[in-house]
Amino acid sequence: MEWVFDDGGRAEAGYKGLTRDCVCRAIAIATERPYQEVYDLINEYAKKERTGKRKHGKSSARNGVYKQTIKKVMEHYGWEWTPTMAIGKGCTVHLEANELPKGRLVVSVSKHEVAVIDGVIHDTYDPSRDGNRCVYGYYQKRH
Numbered sequence: 001m002e003w004v005f006d007d008g009g010r011a012e013a014g015y016k017g018l019t020r021d022c023v024c025r026a027i028a029i030a031t032e033r034p035y036q037e038v039y040d041l042i043n044e045y046a047k048k049e050r051t052g053k054r055k056h057g058k059s060s061a062r063n064g065v066y067k068q069t070i071k072k073v074m075e076h077y078g079w080e081w082t083p084t085m086a087i088g089k090g091c092t093v094h095l096e097a098n099e100l101p102k103g104r105l106v107v108s109v110s111k112h113e114v115a116v117i118d119g120v121i122h123d124t125y126d127p128s129r130d131g132n133r134c135v136y137g138y139y140q141k142r143h
Contacts, residue, residue: 001097001131006115006122009035022113022123023065029115029122030104030139031077041076045069070113074106074139083137091134095127099135106139 008025013035015021021039028038039061046059046069059065065073071081084093093099095109097119105116110133115122127133 001095001119001121001128003121003123003126003128005124007035007124008038008115008122013039019062020064021062023070024061025123026106026113026115027070027073027077030106030117031079032104033077038073042069042073045072045076070108078142079106079139080142081137081139085134085136093135094131095121095129095133095135096131100138101140103140108136108138109133110136 006025006029008028010021010025015035024035024039024042027033027042028035031038042059042061042065046061046065049055049058049066049069051057055066059069074081085091095107095114095116100107100116100119102118107114107116109127112127114127116138121128
């Protein structure tokens with residue numbers, strides 16, 4: 001699968017160094033929204049999160065975002081989730097151009113979110129593992 005370096009506007013927004021902001025980057029790239037806007041929106045939703053036995057701390061655009069918060073942010077932008085994996089079914093969709101629909105997607109893989117536009121990965125590195133990376137599901141704009 002083709003890969004293009006894309007930081008989602010992170011550097012342009014004035015951020016430097018390495019961080020775990022893949023959710024923010026992927027959403028900014030796929031939705032064509034400014035990085036700072038997405039960053040602020042994620043942190044706004046994170047403030048409303050509840051912690052518990054399994055959730056230590058709250059989401060952060062810089063250091064990781066819980067799935068429920070990603071879902072709320074994506075719904076805010078009018079995007080919907082399509083699962084590609086079910087319990088007991090194994091991996092049926094991989095991070096491969098011919099296995100994903102055309103268009104702008106935010107794809108969920110193990111411990112990472114990545115923007116895919118018309119079969120091309122847009123990220124700061126190639127997370128495809130030579131087409132072997134399993135896709136849990138993806139968000140795309142509601143029609």
